[in-house]
Amino acid sequence: MTTTRVEGLERGGSAPPAGAGSGSDFARLSRRIVAAGLLRRRPGYYAARLSLVGAAFAGGWGAFFVVGDSWWQLAVALFLALVSGQVALVTHDVAHMQVFRGRRASGVGGRLCGNLGVGMSYGWWMHKHTRHHANPNHEELDPDVAPDILLWSREQARAATGLPRFLGRYQAQLFFPLLTLEGFNLRVASIRALRSPTMKHWGAEAALLLAHVVLYLGALFLVLSPGKALAFLLLHQAAFGVYLGATFAPNHKGMPTLTGDARPDFLRRQVLTSRNVRGGPLTDVLLGGLNYQIEHHLFPGMPTPHLRRAQVIVRAYCAEIGVPYHETGLLRSYAEALRHLRWVGEPLRGARE
Structure with a gap:
């Protein structure tokens, strides 16, 4: 496998889009996006999306109290894991001031x-x-590729x-189990x-985290x-972790x-390190629009429903x-990420590079 590092691409500066010159590659692309009206806000879409996610969240916890002390609660835990992932994806859009x-x-x-x-700060x-x-x-x-548990380059290995x-020796096999x-x-x-x-806002952050823990437990x-209760907690949190990790893993891992x-210029820095995932409306919903990772990184404030256009x-x-613009299917994106993790761990297994 060839090196995964970007070499010899130091074109232009590292300034953010606001600082790009009027003649830069990104500036020309930005003018096309603006002309297409794709940076306009979508309050109706977000009102509907927040209402649906909020209703699913309330409905899931309502079902929890209705079902009561039963092992059927494990089905509720799986549903709430999916809903929790959707809440996290809404939080992502809020953070980018799309809402x-x-x-x-x-x-x-x-x-x-x-x-x-x-329960996430x-x-x-x-x-x-x-x-x-x-x-x-x-x-x-980038803190997302820091060698905390998993390793993302042979130099890190x-x-x-x-x-x-x-863990690096077998990190490809351990990736999804670790997501739990x-x-x-x-x-x-x-x-x-x-x-x-x-x-x-330390006080508000701490108070809301404490409220989450008290109400949840x-x-x-x-x-x-x-x-x-312990079985519900373990299943809910494990499934939530896998869903969240499976949503974010296709975006950059293995790129x-x-x-x-x-440090390439802004456009190349975002495009060359990102991967798009092909799919239809269901993929858009499950991945919260992050399957259009290239477009999201170029225009992070763009409303989710505009990313497809x-x-x-x-x-x-x-x-x-x-x-180069890289796009693949969802399963192929996981395969690429896992293949990269295995390749990175080869030196630790004593394999020949």
Whole structure:
């Protein structure tokens, strides 16, 4: 397998779109997108989407209380795992100011959905996700490819110690099993982030996270016997973690990575490190529009329902200027990511490179 790093692409500066020159590749693309009306807000769409997700959330917990102390609650847990993933995807759109105009309203909405709804700190996630968007797949600058547990390049594998080195040998096989822990990891990381000096609105973040934990565990152990409550918690959080991880994994995993000063211009930095996933309306709903990852990274404030139309413009423009545009099916996207993880771990297994 060839190296996954982007080499020799230091064209243009690293400025964000607002700083791009009027004649840059991104500026020309942006004018086409604006002319097509694809940056206009869609309040009706988001009113309907938030209403449907909110109704599903309320309905799921309503079913929980109606079913009572029964093993049928495991079916409710699976349904609520799917709904929790949809709440997280709504939080993502709120964070990108696709839903509300102002930062204040977006912050309030994001904390209600993230902290209270799924137990994920909105402030922590915003700080992390902003860094990811600025430098996707940059091994030193993107926290999503930091070698915390999984390793994303052979250089990381060679330098790994401790648990990442141990898991790295078989990380492709362990990827989906490890996703069952992602729901728990989000909560632990959120609580730890409360001590960070970068955390804004600390009081609101902490209060809403505490309210989530009290209401969630209170409901489980008041309605269910201890054994059923524990089974519900484990299944709900495991399925939520797998769904969330399976939603985000196709976006960048296994795509080219960057290191050091290798920073292409904005358009290439976003397109070359991202992968789109083909599919129809069901794929759009299940992945929350993140299957149009290239378009989302180029225009993060673009309303989700416009991404499909934007794809036609962006794909044609990339072909016009000779920039590779990678798109594949959902199962193939997972295969590519897992193949990359296996390749990265080869040095740890003593395989010949």
